[in-house]
Amino acid sequence: MEKTDILETDSVSVNPVEAIKIQVEDDRTGMSLETLKRAFLDNLFYLQGIGQTEATLYDYYVALAYTVRDRLLHRFLKTLETYKKNQSKLVCYLSAEFLMGRHLGNNLINLGIYDKVRQTMxxxxxxxxxxxxxxxxxGLGNGGLGRLAACFLDSLASLEIPAIGYGIRYEFGIFHQKIQDGWQVEVPDNWLRFGNPWEIARPDDTVEIMLGGHTEFFHDERGYAKVVWIPDRTIIAIPHDTPVPGYNTNTVNPLRLWKAEASQDFDFDAFNAGHYDRAVAEKIDAETISKVLYPNDNTPAGRELRLAQQYFFVSASLQDLVRRHLQSNRSLDNFHEKFSIQLNDTHPAVAIAEFMRLLVDKYGYYWDTAWKITQKTFAYTNHTLMPEALERWSVSLFAKLLPRHLEIIYEINHRFLEDVRTWFPGDDELVSRLSLIEEGYHKQIRMAHLACVGSHAINGVAALHTELLKKDTLKDxxxxxxxxxxxxxxxxxPRRWILLSNPRLAKLIAEKIDNGWLKNLDELRKLEKFADDPDFCRRWREIKQENKRDLAAYILKHRGIEVDVNSLFDVQVKRIHEYKRQHLAVLHVISLYNHIKQNPNIDILPRTFIFGGKAAPGYFMAKLIIKLINSVAEVVNKDPDVRGRLKVVFLPNFSVSLGQRIYPAADLSEQISTAGKEASGTGNMKFAMNGALTIGTLDGANIEIRQEAGPENFFLFGLTAEQVYALKSDGYNPMHYYENNADLKAVIDRIANGYFSHGDRELFKPIVDSLLYEDQYMLLADYQAYIDCQEQVSQAYRDRENWTRMSILNAARMGKFSSDRTIWEYCKEIWDVKPVRIVLEPYHQPV
Incomplete structure (x- = not known):
């Protein structure tokens, strides 16, 4: 029925409420197949000005994205309206990264219209x-930090928790990685080149951000000392909202990303004087702040830009929250009762100083009152155990860019250390260790210390990580x-990382235990009873093989390498870093290769080694490890002696969407970081949920994965964190392992003599020298244990039936690793936030 038919209907014979229901169901945001089809074609024609016969696949994507977004907006606006009306306490997640992944498929699933839209298309x-x-x-993130933030937003909405994410709308995300002659080459990732149909610009909520300048002291009418910050430049922050829907709920929370623009785009006088560059200089300078994710900070200009980025989104976000609060409250006295702000690592830690500035300088609070509100508002998540990764900023840079905040940080530090001296009189070393200022020739601000002092809660991200924080990194x-x-x-x-990524497996699970597991992952435990069911095990294996065939086709298309889908897919995909030890896996590849060269007829389990991940542009050793992987692949894949038993593949530009292809196809998950170095890991969880078995150290969340899956379903090797510490304390000598292990010596020598570098002995010398003379991450100490454990893997994989059983039990016991569980714990123990049900009219309920 068309809208005109409803308008012309006799009002006496048709119930008006029923007429409205019919109209809404039939309008452009209805969920029927016919309405979805009409909305899609309307968006194609009216928004893009193109007909179906001329449209490209990208045109279709944009039309469908707007069609789906239209169906989110009523829920989105109703969600915001409900929070405001109820004055609900909001979780505010501040993060420099949000690695959301593609929106379309995920939104179709969370709206419950995936199959309908497929049929419509x-x-x-x-x-x-x-x-x-x-x-x-x-690409608005670098790795686990941003991916975790994205998972948290999904869980917050799915659990109906009032929340908003805040970050930066980077014009260029993490670089696009290409491989040329085996080397990583960074190419700009202009993801906004053709626009973004998911975001909604909110220019009415624009705020001003001050930078540079100086401060001036004065006394107010009451005689109290006050400070005014006189900036030397001001930029504006324009918010862009992306709706984030929950699964099977009406809640749609906002992700608000800030774009930087100049307060004055164009200097007309400079233009008229012929100074054309100067006429737009301010605009270019301002927009640089939201231009690139993590600009290289090897230069003073790069460091200044990074700090400006952090302050930019933090100040904009806090001003936005204060504005929201004062719309419904007379003062900021109860701000902490309405907002709980989570600092995702130290990137947003300057928020503590900024909030104090707003409370004291702008809103006239006494210091002690402002500090109590601040501490009750903020909570801090630490994501690293490595001291060198704990963020520090030079005092001189703060003085140049954020002079008022430097004064505030010094005042926080002064008051804090006075308390410490009272609590621990005479302990000057403790005072020095706790100080927010690291003394030295170049004084630095310890941002993790600022976050700890200014927050009411500090959390680690895995059981071991938290214990090591308390015993070592943040022990004081x-x-x-x-x-x-x-x-x-x-x-x-589990919505993205099983249902969307692995629909075949999700369908099998739903057949056996229904769909309750998507909102309560502990339900997967019900699969345990099928671990010995021959038919279920056969289907489980078939699904894994189909996923491997899909990945093999992708590898052939994009890398030109043909891989055996019956081989064991041994996968390590994550950021490239020495502590994650991708090069330990490469040593294993070379060891197997050496055995084949010594005896070409040796019985070796066929394996396909798949690597992926990006190295930071300025991280030479990580980039050299990528070159080593590709150089080993070049030799191994072409050697006729290998006869296809080993294949090595590096998949460039690892991303969320590529991960969705890889995790379901993996047989073995490599989680081999040096014990005590990985905070948690989340890739390990994605692999395990999709039935991959883990080879790993007792590091990060590996420990808890092993506890949940059962030790018999986990391949454990290597030193513990305590053993690593003890061995280093005793004087670790990597050369001892090289000289006393013939297999290891042969592997290192083959790299050193130029076998994988066309005779060039210098190319990989930095890696060889690092391993033999320093070996900071204990590869050689763990080498033999790793090789032996990999042999256990090979023996286990030969028994396909038992391997399948282990795979099923592994996936069935991963309920703990849903981000829903994590978020519930935050809500109960840190945020004190409760769910809020979003109620729509009956005809707007999800279909």
Missing amino acids: EDLGIELDEILEQEPDP FAKLWPEKFYNKTNGVT
């Missing part, structure tokens, strides 16, 4: 899978405030 002769591939992967703060420390083991969302 088929009716129009269009393949939905081809449309999904057109969406650019928003744990001594002061043991009640502040919590563990919140990370989790990932």
Whole structure:
């Protein structure tokens, strides 16, 4: 029925409420197949000005994205309206990274219309899978930090928790990685080149951000000392909201990303004087702040830009929250009762100084009152155990860029250290260790210390990580405030990482235990009873093989390498870093290769080694490891003696969408970081949920994965964190292992003599020298244990039936690692936030 038919209907014979229901169901935001089809074609024609016969696949993607977004908006606006009306307490997640992945497929699933839209597209002769591939992967993150933030937003909305994410709308995300002659080459990732149909610009909520300048002291009418910050430049922050829907709920929370623009775009006088560059200089300078994710900080200009980025989104976000609060409240006295702000690592830690500035300088609060509100508002998540990774900023840079905040940080530090001296009289070393200022020739501000002092809660992201924080990295703060420390083991969302990534497996699971597991992952335990069911095990194996065939086809298309789908897919995909020890896996590859060269007829389990990940542009050793992987692949893959038993593949530009292809196809998950170095990991969880077995050290969340899966379903090797510490304390000598292990010596020598570098002995010398003379991450100490454990893997994989059983039990016991569980723990123990049900009219309920 058309709208005109409803308008012309006799009002006496048709119930007006029923007429409205019919109209809404039939309008452009209805969920029927016919309405979805009409909305899609309307968006194609009216928004893009193109007909179906001329449209490209990208045109189809944009039209479908707007069609789906239209169906989110009513829920989105109703969600915001409900929070405001109820004055609900909001979780505010501040993060420099949000690695969301492609939106379209995930939104279709969370709205419950994936199958309907697929059918709609088929009716129009269009393949939905081809449309999904057109969406650019928003690279607004570097790895686990941003991916965790994305999972948390999904869980917050799915659990109906009032929340908002705040970050930066980077014009260029993490670089696009290409491989040329085996080397990583960074190419700009202009993901916004053709716009972004998911975001909604909110220019009315624009705020001003001050930078540079100086401060001036004065006394107010009451005689109190006050400070005014006189900046030398002001930029504006324009918010862009992306709706983030929950699964099977009406909640749609906002992700608000800030774009930087100049307060004055164009200097007309400079232009008229012929100074054309100067006429737009301010605009260029301002927009640089939100231009690139993590600009290289090897230069003073790069460091200044990074700090400006952090302050930019923190100040904009806090001003936004204060504005929201004062719309419904007379003062900021109860701000902490309405907002709980989570600092995702130290990137947003300057928020503590900024909030104090707002409270004291702008809103006239006394210091002690402002400090109590601040501490009750903020909580801090630490993501690293490595001291060198704990963020520090030079005092001189703060003085140049944020002079008022430097004064505030010094005042915080002064008051804090006075308390410490009272609590621990005479302990000057403790005072020095706890100080927010690291003394030295170049004084530095310890941002982790600022976060600890200014927050009411501090949490690690895995059980071991939290214990090591308390015993080592933040031990002095744990001594002061043991009640502040919590563990919140990370989790990932099963909606994206099983349902969307592995639909075949999700369908099999639903057949056996229904769909309750998507909102309560502990339900997967019900699969345990099928671990010995021959038919279920056969189907489980078939699904894994189909996923491997899909990945093999992708590898052939994009890398030109043909891999055996019956081989063991041995996978390590994550950021490239020495502590993650991708080069330990390479040593294993070379060891197997050496055995084949010694005896070409040796019985070796066929394996396909798959690597992926990006190295930071300025991280030479990480980039050299990528070159080594590709150089080993070049030799091994072409050697006729290998006869296809070993294949090595490096998949460039690892991303969320590529991960969705890889995790379901993996047989073995490599989680081999040096014990005590990985905070948690989330890739390990994604692999395990999809039935991959783990080979790993007792590091990060590996420990808890092993506890949940059962030791018999986990391949454990290597030194413990305590053993690593003890061995280093005793004087670790890597050369001892090289000289006393013939297999290891042969592997290192083959690299050193130029076998994988066309005779060039210098190319990989930095890696060889690092291993033999320093070996900071204990590869040689763990080498033999790793090789022996890999042999156990080979023997286990030969028994396919038992391997399948282990795989099923592994996946069935991963309920703990849902981000829903993590978020519930935050809500109960740190945020004190409760769910809020979003109620729509009956005809707007999800279909």
